[in-house]
Amino acid sequence: MDAKPPVVVGVDGSPTAMDAARWAAAYAVRHGASLCCVYGYHLPMYGFSPIGTLGEMENFDARARRQAEDMLGTAAGRLREAYAGLEIDTRMETGGGTAVLVDASKSAIATVVGARGGGGFTHLLLGSVADQVTVHGLGPVIVVRGPAPDRGPxxxxxxxxxxxxxxxxxxxxxxxxxxxxxxxxxxxxxxxxxxxxxxxxxxxxxxxxxxxxxxxxxxxxxxxxxxxxxxxxxxxxxxxxxxxxxxxxxxxxxxxxxxxxxxxxxxxxxxxxxxxxxxxxxxxxxxx
Known part of the structure; x- marks a missing residue:
């Protein structure tokens, strides 16, 4: 018997993304599904560089990856504490957040994003990743802005x-x-x-x-x-x-x-x- 598709949520370390992750976790519990926390990792783009700097660039890439892995691990750890028994996976892939989340939506029962991420200006109502995933994602795409109500129709x-x-x-x-x-x-x-x-x-x-x-x-x-x-x-x-x-x-x-x-x-x-x-x-x- 095939495993049930997961609920996918975009996580980038921002408060709005964490609100979305908590909402997605509750959604996954309600649907009897697992949760997959996804982060799209951007590799820095370099042109021609002076001799002797390649090692520094590689070190920068390694540090950035470790920071992203730590962020994902911290978010997943908080969710595991709050939602005992929920199966939670993390997924970090090279590419922009939009492309990674749209791809993940193809095999998800729902895809959840925060209204703004870590890269957004605070005065914007909707971040670019949330905007594009809402347009191009498959299945239900849910946008969460801040702590969500727990009652109502x-x-x-x-x-x-x-x-x-x-x-x-x-x-x-x-x-x-x-x-x-x-x-x-x-x-x-x-x-x-x-x-x-x-x-x-x-x-x-x-x-x-x-x-x-x-x-x-x-x-x-x-x-x-x-x-x-x-x-x-x-x-x-x-x-x-x-x-x-x-x-x-x-x-x-x-x-x-x-x-x-x-x-x-x-x-x-x-x-x-x-x-x-x-x-x-x-x-x-x-x-x-």
Missing amino acids: VLVGVDASEHAARALRYAAAEAALRGTDLVVLHAYTETLHPRSGDPAAEGKAEAERLLDTMTADLHELHPRLRVQTRPVYTGRVDQAMIEASAEAVLTVVGCRGLGGLRSILLGSTSRALVHHAASPVAVVHRQG
Whole structure:
């Protein structure tokens, strides 16, 4: 029998990465999976150097590797103390953090990143590695910004797209596993082609029909799951989701919805959420 894929988390020694690692460890325990702490190691790039400096460069590389190994070991040690019985591995590979984590996401049940890493400026809402892994990773990619709430519903935003349906299935399974409610939000505006004198009422009715259709089989899949459907009248889907995320333990969204061009890997709502949501955000891509 094949081993269950691990939960992968990017670790670089920063406080936000450690918050993400703790969140990933709890996620792994909940899913009965192992945890793999990953660090992408950058080899320094050298041009032509004066004679006699090659040994110094090699020593610098060796010191940098030892520091990275010590950092990974320290992070894994803290997690083992906090999550007794959790199988924790470390993985350090040459290459940028983005490339290493995207590659690791191919064989992970989920990939977790901190909103900012050790290389980011503190005023940036999302670091470059987190941003790129969210765009290019496979399966669920979860962005954690600071200590995460431990109570609240799982929130998912839906439209009629395939990406939203995938996100809904993931969110329902997460809510059922956590024993919490699932809130399914659909943002709507006035209908474009009203058949009556009340386009706002028609827009709401269309939103309610979509929500009923999208959630119709959830009770069969998760009989004990409590599902709340929430049509929200707004012209700003991203703002509606950001505001609703304040009450959620996890906010889930597809990598893009009906509004995005197929060539765009991450939709505007997904991107806004990973930058501004008040809870961890799972962007659900197709599995590799």
